[in-house]
Amino acid sequence: MALTITIPRPDDWHVHLREGEMLDAVIGYTSLRFRYAMVMPNLSTPIATTDQAITYRKLIDQATPAESPDFHPLMTLYCSSQLEAIDLLHGYKEGIVKAVKYYPAGATTNSKSGGSSMMDFAHIFTTMQDAGIPLLVHAESTNPAIDIYDREAAFLEHELDIVCNNFPEMKVTVEHISTSAGVDFVNAHETVGASVTPHHLSRNRSDMISPAFHADLFCKPVINSESDRRILVQTVTSGSPSFFLGTDSAPHPTKAKYGKEAKAGIFNAAYGLEVVAEIFATENKLENLAAFTSENGAAFYGYTPAEEHLVLTREQVEIEVATHLSTESGNEVVLFGAEEASHWTIQASID
Numbered sequence: 632m633a634l635t636i637t638i639p640r641p642d643d644w645h646v647h648l649r650e651g652e653m654l655d656a657v658i659g660y661t662s663l664r665f666r667y668a669m670v671m672p673n674l675s676t677p678i679a680t681t682d683q684a685i686t687y688r689k690l691i692d693q694a695t696p697a698e699s700p701d702f703h704p705l706m707t708l709y710c711s712s713q714l715e716a717i718d719l720l721h722g723y724k725e726g727i728v729k730a731v732k733y734y735p736a737g738a739t740t741n742s743k744s745g746g747s748s749m750m751d752f753a754h755i756f757t758t759m760q761d762a763g764i765p766l767l768v769h770a771e772s773t774n775p776a777i778d779i780y781d782r783e784a785a786f787l788e789h790e791l792d793i794v795c796n797n798f799p800e801m802k803v804t805v806e807h808i809s810t811s812a813g814v815d816f817v818n819a820h821e822t823v824g825a826s827v828t829p830h831h832l833s834r835n836r837s838d839m840i841s842p843a844f845h846a847d848l849f850c851k852p853v854i855n856s857e858s859d860r861r862i863l864v865q866t867v868t869s870g871s872p873s874f875f876l877g878t879d880s881a882p883h884p885t886k887a888k889y890g891k892e893a894k895a896g897i898f899n900a901a902y903g904l905e906v907v908a909e910i911f912a913t914e915n916k917l918e919n920l921a922a923f924t925s926e927n928g929a930a931f932y933g934y935t936p937a938e939e940h941l942v943l944t945r946e947q948v949e950i951e952v953a954t955h956l957s958t959e960s961g962n963e964v965v966l967f968g969a970e971e972a973s974h975w976t977i978q979a980s981i982d
């Protein structure tokens with residue numbers, strides 16, 4: 632018998648929608664499947680003001696396919712020297728800005744405007760704690776002396792822990808946790824939650840570099856060890872309320888991924904849900920899938936789960952699925968998770 636599970640329409644608490652022809656090419660994958668999408672602000676010109684967020688939001692709305700059932704992009708501002716507390720507070724009160732994203736300078740795509748020390752932004756965090764504005768953190772040390780697989784743990788210990796101690800009431804999301812250290816950090820702090828990606832749940836670092844380097848699995852923070860992956864899987868499949876789905880879908884054209892310097896980022900808006908469903912099915916924990924994809928994140932950010940539902944079915948036969956998308960000018964992007972997607976169908980439930 633085919634395996635079937637019904638879940639409230641999921642939310643994506645971490646997504647890169649890009650701009651220009653890439654936005655046009657990828658937006659439908661998110662808007663046709665997800666309800667809320669926490670939109671990352673690291674465009675080539677970072678989104679750091681309420682006006683910029685309004686403009687970006689309009690571009691997203693214009694690009695969104697009309698048949699998208701119930702899609703709401705949630706805008707974030709980039710924590711940089713351009714960010715002003717007064718403007719942030721204004722944007723938040725107007726309902727335009729939902730959160731602030733902190734990037735360590737140089738950690739990933741378009742992060743050069745980021746910070747070198749989190750506490751340099753203490754004046755912003757004071758406003759955020761008082762107003763209840765969530766802080767979203769790319770937690771990865773950029774210290775070249777630290778081994779790349781230890782950089783999440785190092786950042787949590789040397790940067791974020793200090794912020795959380797100084798601002799104990801501030802709502803903080805550790806984005807795309809990749810290690811057991813990330814899980815431990817979240818569990819040790821009451822006001823801290825974490826997004827977890829389909830790729831960190833389903834692949835390990837051996838998959839990335841053995842038998843050869845797979846640029847398609849290169850992302851930041853890098854996919855870590857099998858033991859870290861196991862702990863992530865156990866944590867999210869347990870239904871623990873502090874952990875929720877953020878795909879970190881981050882499209883790059885293959886010519887940039889496969890170039891001399893591979894771009895960090897994995898496009899998984901298309902099949903991230905299938906990848907996650909496959910993990911929960913393998914672990915015999917499908918009953919906790921909705922908590923991870925549709926309930927925990929909503930509760931963390933102060934929303935109720937979607938009323939609409941999706942029906943996910945694991946099919947007996949393999950289905951043929953697309954492996955790439957093409958932008959208008961012919962750039963190709965690899966769709967992560969085609970293997971898992973070939974086993975699942977997902978449809979809106981007709982109640």
Ligand SMILES: [Zn+2]
Nearest residue numbers: 645671879881
């Ligand atoms: Zn990201």
